[in-house]
Ligand SMILES: NC(=O)C1=CN([C@@H]2O[C@H](COP(=O)(O)OP(=O)(O)OC[C@H]3O[C@@H](n4cnc5c(N)ncnc54)[C@H](OP(=O)(O)O)[C@@H]3O)[C@@H](O)[C@H]2O)C=CC1
């Protein structure tokens with residue numbers, strides 16, 4: 631199994647991180663980039679807590695890099711590490727180089743893109759959806775910093791009768807949809823609010839945001855526990871209290887970080903809004919006035935000041 635290389639698509643923070651991780655696990659890695667070549671060596675900086683003192687360790691990892699049009703081999707293990715809005719195109723551009731029995735994995739935030747990707751994948755191939763709580767920052771084209779320790783899980787997006795295991799067995803879980811909904815819930819609170827108010831994740835714990843956070847969590851709990859919600863089997867445990875614990879914990883653990891959506895707005899890049907608040911609005915059996923305000927505040931710069939006032943006037 632380890633003889634055939636992994637094809638990793640996307641040389642962003644997560645793609646470079648997984649290229650290093652797979653190389654450390656003993657796999658060969660072929661990495662596809664789109665705009666900027668990362669070169670053949672990637673530097674990964676991570677923290678250790680050896681004997682109570684925090685140290686930064688830097689390691690170098692060798693990968694082979696390609697533009698999609700330069701590929702010639704066929705791959706049976708593929709890991710897509712793009713943002714959700716690029717996922718289907720990124721797969722389609724390499725689909726001729728993927729074996730009919732391949733394991734195809736994706737690791738993007740939000741929901742909606744996985745279902746579109748499933749439609750492009752052959753029945754004989756397996757789509758593994760993944761979710762990660764690792765924090766990674768790309769500081770240069772070939773240099774990443776591991777900013778937060780976390781876990782990563784993969785599960786079959788459309789579960790089959792056969793008990794399949796992910797090529798890295800220890801990362802396999804049975805109900806990936808449940809884990810993805812839990813992550814979606816956290817992202818639907820932290821990402822748009824930090825982006826709209828231009829604050830770090832930890833600032834959400836400040837007194838001035840308490841009524842807004844409470845109202846946002848209550849609204850999310852109403853969808854996730856609604857009998858007509860399409861993922862009710864996987865989401866019914868997400869009550870307001872359960873969500874509050876998750877959001878507070880992540881806001882605390884990542885208190886000095888900017889959320890990915892905050893960073894995208896700051897750098898005027900496309901956000902994953904359509905796959906977070908947008909997904910919830912489009913799939914909710916009830917109207918979602920707060921998610922709609924959050925969606926609009928992220929999407930439409932000219933409405934942002936007005937949206938902020940409305941969000942802060944929630945009691
Ligand atoms: N970074 C983090 O700590 C975390 C990220 N995530 C999620 O992981 C996903 C990836 O995040 P992240 O790595 O930070 O995002 P980045 O924007 O840093 O990286 C995405 C990369 O995908 C590349 N890409 C897009 N389309 C293609 C294509 N067709 N062919 C080749 N490469 C392509 C982009 O290339 P180009 O440079 O040309 O734009 C970019 O380098 C997101 O959904 C994010 O929400 C989840 C948890 C933590």
Ligand SMILES: CC(C)(CO)C(=O)C(=O)O
Nearest residue numbers: 820880884888889890891
């Ligand atoms: C968990 C969180 C909110 C950490 O910042 C994240 O996933 C993101 O920024 O997209």
